[in-house]
Amino acid sequence: xxxxxxxxxxxxxxxxxxxxxxxxxxxxxxxxxxxxxxxxxxxxxxxxxxxxxxxxxxxxxxxxxxxxxxxxxxxxxxxxxxxxxxxxxxxxxxxxxxxxxxxxxxxxxxxxxxxxxxxxxxxxxxxxxxxxxxxxxxxxxxxxxxxxxxxxxxxxxxxxxxxxxxxxxxxxxxxxxxxxxxxxxxxxxxxxxxxxxxxxxxxxxxxxxxxxxxxxxxxxxxxxxxxxxxxxxxxxxxxxxxxxxxxxxxxxxxxxxxxxxxxxxxxxxxxxxxxxxxxxxxxxxxxxxxxxxxxxxxxxxxxxxxxxxxxxxxxxxxxxxxxxxxxxxxxxxxxxxxxxxxxxxxxxxxxxxxxxxxxxxxxxxxxxxxxxxxxxxxxxxxxxxxxxxxxxxxxxxxxxxxxxxxxxxxxxxxxxxxxxxxxxxxxxxxxxxxxxxxxxxxxxxxxxxxxxxxxxxxxxxxxxxxxxxxxxxxxxxxxxxxxxxxxxxxxxxxxxxxxxxxxxxxxxxxxxxxxxxxxxxxxxxxxxxxx
Ligand code: AMP
Ligand code: MN
Ligand code: ZN
Numbered sequence: 001x002x003x004x005x006x007x008x009x010x011x012x013x014x015x016x017x018x019x020x021x022x023x024x025x026x027x028x029x030x031x032x033x034x035x036x037x038x039x040x041x042x043x044x045x046x047x048x049x050x051x052x053x054x055x056x057x058x059x060x061x062x063x064x065x066x067x068x069x070x071x072x073x074x075x076x077x078x079x080x081x082x083x084x085x086x087x088x089x090x091x092x093x094x095x096x097x098x099x100x101x102x103x104x105x106x107x108x109x110x111x112x113x114x115x116x117x118x119x120x121x122x123x124x125x126x127x128x129x130x131x132x133x134x135x136x137x138x139x140x141x142x143x144x145x146x147x148x149x150x151x152x153x154x155x156x157x158x159x160x161x162x163x164x165x166x167x168x169x170x171x172x173x174x175x176x177x178x179x180x181x182x183x184x185x186x187x188x189x190x191x192x193x194x195x196x197x198x199x200x201x202x203x204x205x206x207x208x209x210x211x212x213x214x215x216x217x218x219x220x221x222x223x224x225x226x227x228x229x230x231x232x233x234x235x236x237x238x239x240x241x242x243x244x245x246x247x248x249x250x251x252x253x254x255x256x257x258x259x260x261x262x263x264x265x266x267x268x269x270x271x272x273x274x275x276x277x278x279x280x281x282x283x284x285x286x287x288x289x290x291x292x293x294x295x296x297x298x299x300x301x302x303x304x305x306x307x308x309x310x311x312x313x314x315x316x317x318x319x320x321x322x323x324x325x326x327x328x329x330x331x332x333x334x335x336x337x338x339x340x341x342x343x344x345x346x347x348x349x350x351x352x353x354x355x356x357x358x359x360x361x362x363x364x365x366x367x368x369x370x371x372x373x374x375x376x377x378x379x380x381x382x383x384x385x386x387x388x389x390x391x392x393x394x395x396x397x398x399x400x401x402x403x404x405x406x407x408x409x410x411x412x413x414x415x416x417x418x419x420x421x422x423x424x425x426x427x428x429x430x431x432x433x434x435x436x437x438x439x440x441x442x443x444x445x446x447x448x449x450x451x452x453x454x455x456x457x458x459x460x461x462x463x464x465x466x467x468x469x470x471x472x473x474x475x476x477x478x479x480x481x482x483x484x485x486x487x488x489x490x491x492x493x494x495x496x497x498x499x500x501x502x503x504x505x506x507x508x509x510x511x512x513x514x515x516x517x518x519x520x521x522x523x524x525x526x527x528x529x530x531x
Pocket of ligand 1: 174178284285288304
């Protein structure tokens with residue numbers, strides 16, 4: 001190609017067309033190579049996704065599974081989370097002793113400990129874990145419909161599963177979770193692979209299974225059966241919260257990959273490195289409530305545990321080669337993961353620690369055990385209030401804070417009562433828009449609310465809930481606004497930036513009288529005075 005650009009149109013076209021031809025050719029070669037990988041594994045890899053061009057199919061869930069639960073969901077917690085245990089298999093400390101309330105301190109409300117804490121931190125791991133483990137091969141991977149995991153949906157099957165698992169010295173475990181159409185969250189699948197290479201999928205949305213899952217503590221709390229999970233810090237919380245299940249003798253492959261200083265710490269990376277399996281992430285955010293589970297979802301879920309035991313044995317060998325103290329550190333880090341306790345966010349310690357884990361921020365209930373019905377407002381500034389992050393991220397003027405609080409409380413109560421996420425009830429974006437449009441001095445109409453919702457619907461696709469509650473919301477807002485107007489006029493004027501001539505009060509004296517952290521407050525205020 002010796003023709004210069006710009007010399008002659010037809011010559012230029014030749015350059016472009018040659019280039020395109022060459023690109024198409026390269027694309028075709030790559031596609032062929034890709035197809036080859038899938039079918040013949042010419043690169044030695046097995047692929048989870050046999051057809052990457054296929055998009056996940058869109059199933060929908062017609063009824064919320066919570067409706068069929070034997071013990072109904074109650075989101076109006078009246079006290080700290082109470083572990084849902086009636087028996088305690090493999091106990092060193094009795095159940096009764098483990099369910100003692102820990103008195104409140106200035107840092108932490110009254111709470112229950114993790115009831116397996118003593119066992120989790122003290123039970124020795126089985127002796128065999130300290131010796132190099134023999135080679136272990138996972139069962140060959142198959143995505144075929146004839147080779148599917150056993151699905152556990154009844155109490156009978158659950159009992160059989162427990163008997164099967166008791167024969168294993170080590171099992172692989174993973175969970176899938178849903179958090180959109182529920183307030184606190186919902187564990188949707190528990191995948192387990194036994195040492196004898198059977199893959200199981202426990203369906204905890206099946207009411208009988210959910211109600212009786214704590215029977216599996218027979219296995220999960222047995223120190224002689226090692227549970228291999230990858231990055232178990234959330235799984236540990238979900239198991240406690242939804243079923244009263246605890247893990248004694250956890251091996252967390254995430255902490256092993258950290259100790260070995262592998263370049264990456266994802267499960268996908270470990271699978272590529274140790275078992276030459278290439279996973280795909282396209283179903284990670286699937287709606288795991290769908291039933292029956294499609295083949296693609298089943299395979300995706302199965303891949304998360306199918307190879308875990310093999311990965312564990314390889315990691316264990318590498319850790320021992322590095323030195324026995326490396327393995328000991330991983331076991332200790334794993335104990336600490338298991339020892340975390342679930343707590344409702346409204347009862348969590350003031351300073352978030354690693355030992356406590358909670359779901360998304362909730363508005364504390366004024367009368368625990370009951371919905372927040374009253375319109376309760378304060379001008380008190382508190383960095384830790386659940387709406388503070390919205391004030392900061394949307395740079396809301398001071399005068400709008402009470403309206404934000406009003407809507408935030410409404411959203412939280414609705415979400416608790418209907419067992420929906422606050423995101424489902426009203427997105428943060430819509431909530432802030434409402435705050436922006438609503439003026440304390442004018443009554444809100446259904447029409448105004450509808451206009452705001454419609455303006456925002458291009459950014460969020462779930463406005464069904466709020467549309468169905470329009471009149472209720474309007475009444476609540478107007479009631480709130482009139483309460484607001486009745487409040488201490490001096491404070492309200494101050495909030496609006498109207499200074500009374502006669503009184504030389506400063507903002508810190510009045511509005512923020514409950515604040516200790518004045519420095520933070522002044523910083524905060526500086527960003528609001530441009531209003
Ligand atoms: P995994 O351990 O990767 O199978 O993830 C377990 C659950 O965590 C999933 O079912 C999701 O609910 C949630 N999850 C995992 N990855 C993400 C992510 N990137 N964003 C949001 N949620 C996630
Ligand atoms: Mn997981
Ligand atoms: Zn998973």
